[in-house]
Amino acid sequence: MDIKNNALAKTARAYAGGGFGKRAAKDFKRNYSLYLIALPVLLFYILFAYKPMYGVWIAFTRFNPAQGIVGSPWVGLANFTSFFRSHxxxxxxxxxxxxxxxxxxxxxxxxxxxxxxxxxxxxxxxxxxxxxxxxxxxxxxxxxxxxxxxxxxxxxxxxxxxxxxxxxxxxxxxxxxxxxxxxxxxxxxxxxxxxxxxxxxxxxxxxxxxxxxxxxxxxxxxxxxxxxxxxxxxxxxxxxxxxxxxxxxxxxxxxxxxxxxxxxxxxxxxxxxxxxxxxxxxxxxxxxxxxxxxxxxxxxxxxxxxxxxxxxxxxxxxxx
Amino acid sequence: MARPSVSRKVFVGTNTVFLVFLCAVTLYPLLYILFSSLSEPESLLMYTGVLYKPLGFSLESYRRAFSYPLLFSGYMNTLFVLAVGLAVNLTLTAFGAFFLTRGNVMWQRPIALVIVFTMFFNGGLIPFYFTVKDLGLYNSIWSLIFPTAINTFNLIIMRTGFAAVPRSLEESAEIDGASHLTMMFKIIMPLSLPTVSIMILYYGVAHWNAWFNASIFLRDSYKWPLQLVARQVLLQNDTSRMAAGAVQGSELAISETIKYSVIVISTLPILVIYPFLQRYFVKGVMVGAIKA
The missing domain is CATH 1.10.3720.10 (MetI-like)
Known part of the structure; x- marks a missing residue:
């Protein structure tokens, strides 16, 4: 029991002490295999949820797939105003x-x-x-x-x-x-x-x-x-x-x-x-x-x- | 307890009649399609009135439907997406749920927020379309698998299921030195089988029904899933290839019955399986409703 308590106290101290970098490093050392498991999940969300969110930029351009998002001419709110004004x-x-x-x-x-x-x-x-x-x-x-x-x-x-x-x-x-x-x-x-x-x-x-x-x-x-x-x-x-x-x-x-x-x-x-x-x-x-x-x-x-x-x-x- | 009053008897009678009527209204459209698909095409075309049984008996439309190559390839593609897609769905969803239920992980909260935020906001159709295209998934059957690999609703249901596994069981596995993957596949998944089976059903039904992504991403018709082929036949009235070669003038008649047999072929399997799975589905609705 004592041994276990000691170990707990040690971990607690380890987590409490040290700056952010130190804590992050400790956390990574302890949990890296968990982060490895989370990686494909995060990758999915980045590729199929967050990348399209970045793509809303298209709404402010006269988008041309060949020129890409950054290369297409910027038109500000023109797309929105033309929609709101249309019948x-x-x-x-x-x-x-x-x-x-x-x-x-x-x-x-x-x-x-x-x-x-x-x-x-x-x-x-x-x-x-x-x-x-x-x-x-x-x-x-x-x-x-x-x-x-x-x-x-x-x-x-x-x-x-x-x-x-x-x-x-x-x-x-x-x-x-x-x-x-x-x-x-x-x-x-x-x-x-x-x-x-x-x-x-x-x-x-x-x-x-x-x-x-x-x-x-x-x-x-x-x-x-x-x-x-x-x-x-x-x-x-x-x-x-x-x-x-x-x-x-x-x-x-x-x-x-x-x-x-x-x-x-x-x-x-x-x-x-x-x-x-x-x-x-x-x-x-x-x-x-x-x-x-x-x-x-x-x-x-x-x-x-x-x-x-x-x-x-x-x-x-x-x-x- | 008092004997049922007259008004109670009237109510019970009316209720029974109403429910029987409701069942008839629900079933009749399906029976009508079955009868029509088995009818002789010419007599069906001439017939006016309601069907109670097939008009004559002909399997000609089934013969033609079965010899339609797209229907076969559609079935195969759907089965492929079901098998491979389900494996991807389950693995990734379980990974996510496992990660979110571990204790003492520094970046867990921020990552959970990143995941949940996607339920509130999305980029919309056009950015999604170009994202998938840029990844080289255009005209690839993987466009039916990767973009729908995780459904966040399901992930949350699975997380709740995993969280219900008693800590003590996990701890004893930890002491035995089980790795995370062993823990997930050998301890947590078997202990949350009800949740896992609900996931299989939810993801499975979603794959079976899906047609929209296929319609925007798949150019070649031989890559289409069954539902997209069904759409072509039923809603865009493209039965010409199946009806071709029929006697002059009977093409119209045969193409009608071909439609009905395509409906039967693409629906019967699921309606036959469904009564056996009903229990799980119903349970799934409850779990989803309570946990979500």
Whole structure:
């Protein structure tokens, strides 16, 4: 015991004494193999996260890949001002916020509702079956889901076949701007509602059973139990999920939109990230695209910071 | 307990009916695709109304889809990315998580900050694109592996899993003179198997679904992963090479059923495996939600 204490005291002294250089040298001598393990990890972050951050410089140039970042002509804020002045700006902001908000508005309440309904099922086997089936679309890849959607809403697709039974005329839904958001939301619900209900179901199961017993003794009916015990019980989870979604409100399902949209419906479907993609990789206006991307990143940064601080305050749960 | 009231019975009945209906709505699109893929192309094209079973029976579209070289190469590329990519993901993520859970390391806090900061801010698409290109990864299948080697969310989940391993077990290994690598692979990883399996599932599903990076980095179509091939067939309607050679006038019909069979071929494997893995996935959601 004494020996061990002595050794500890020695290490403590070694760490406390000496200047920064000395401490760093000691630390390196002791931990060099750990730093060796961290090296590839750091390399990854430098190459694929920090080097692109340095690349935001592109936003302030008329970038030409042949000349490189430093060699390209510096244009100051010109890329930003031309974006803010263009008619795209208002449209992109509106679509981004609208699609995000609509998707949050539909997805969270329906997932909560589904969790409540599954929770009311007495038969374990039936509940399990419902879960297995409603989780299933989550495992179909996005490309295939979008392929299915595009096929179903096409002129001779399933949706039109069903509508024809009621005498409706066939419509090419993906070519009409007013249908894009509904298509986006409905397919999203089909794919994700079951899966997103898991977390609420877990929260419901976690509620103390004694609360229900007490309520039953007090004569509270089923509905009142749901209103006064279940819903308040899962409220923290709902709020956290809501905050996380709000923090990411500028990141709409960009891959899904790229897969589904077309020039005829840009009016309602084009969002900031799809515009960044088109401006940069289809029209090769790299400076403009990087500027719009940077604008988006900065707003995101602020939003994530806010939502995370709120989460932390509310529940001592946070992103990190 | 009192006998269920009438209103309770009505509720239970309605709830059951609703949930059955929900299951039907979820499943029907998938069944419709399966039926269509097995139907005779000509009759499907003429048919109006809802399908309850295949119209006739034909495997012609599957025969054509299977003989499409890109579908095969796509499958192979996806399997390659899954195997190699997962190995890279797991190794690097475990390295990071291991480093972050060691005690008494001077530069640990600053390095943790460097890592976490990337969750808040990123350079955006264009700088990312040129970074990958400058590294010589353009038109290389490694562009699907290295740029996505670590997902910081997953790294944090893994760190939490590693941190839960009791210190006493690590100490006894230290006394036995275990090196860091032995410690990680022989002690910590086996003791955090639930976390490791969740990592495999998360990274695996991400690789299986990925198409965007492939679409911007891979020029040669024979290097494409399955999802990008599926996009070409399903969303850019490029079935001409598979439908070619059909009897004049029936190309349109056959290309429709080819689409359906491509959906089945590229989705069935995962839907067959999924019910067996469901348990782990569900656990993963919880762990991710609690730990993140």
């Amino acid at each position: 795209y700006f208002a449209r992109l902001m509106k679509n981004t916020l609208f699609i995000s908000a609509a998707s949050i508005l539909f997805s969270i309440p329906s997932a909560v509702l589904l969790a409540l309904l599954i929770n009311e099922v007495k038969s374990k086997a039936f509940a399990k079956t419902v879960q297995t089936i409603t989780y299933m679309p989550h495992f179909i890849s996005l490309v295939v889901v979008c392929g299915i959607v595009a096929d179903f809403v096409s002129l001779d697709g399933l949706v039109n076949k069903i509508l024809a039974l009621f005498g409706a005329e066939a419509v090419s839904f993906l070519q009409m701007p007013e249908y894009f958001v509904p298509i986006y939301i409905i397919s999203d619900l089909w794919q994700e509602v079951g899966w997103s209900s898991i977390i609420y179901l877990a929260a419901i199961v976690g509620i103390d059973a004694e609360l229900y017993e007490a309520a039953t003794i007090d004569g509270a009916g089923r509905v009142r139990q749901v209103l006064h015990i279940t819903l308040p019980g899962i409220l923290p989870t709902v709020v956290i999920m809501l905050l996380l979604r709000l923090g990411a409100i500028m990141n709409v399902g960009f891959e899904k939109i790229i897969l589904l949209y077309n020039p005829m419906i840009y009016d309602t479907s084009d969002v900031i990230s799809t515009y960044v993609y088109r401006a940069g990789l289809e029209n090769f206006d790299f400076g403009l695209s990087a500027a719009v991307g940077l604008f988006n990143s900065v707003i995101n940064f602020a939003l994530i910071l806010i939502s995370n601080t709120l989460c932390r305050k509310l529940n001592e749960t946070s992103l990190w």
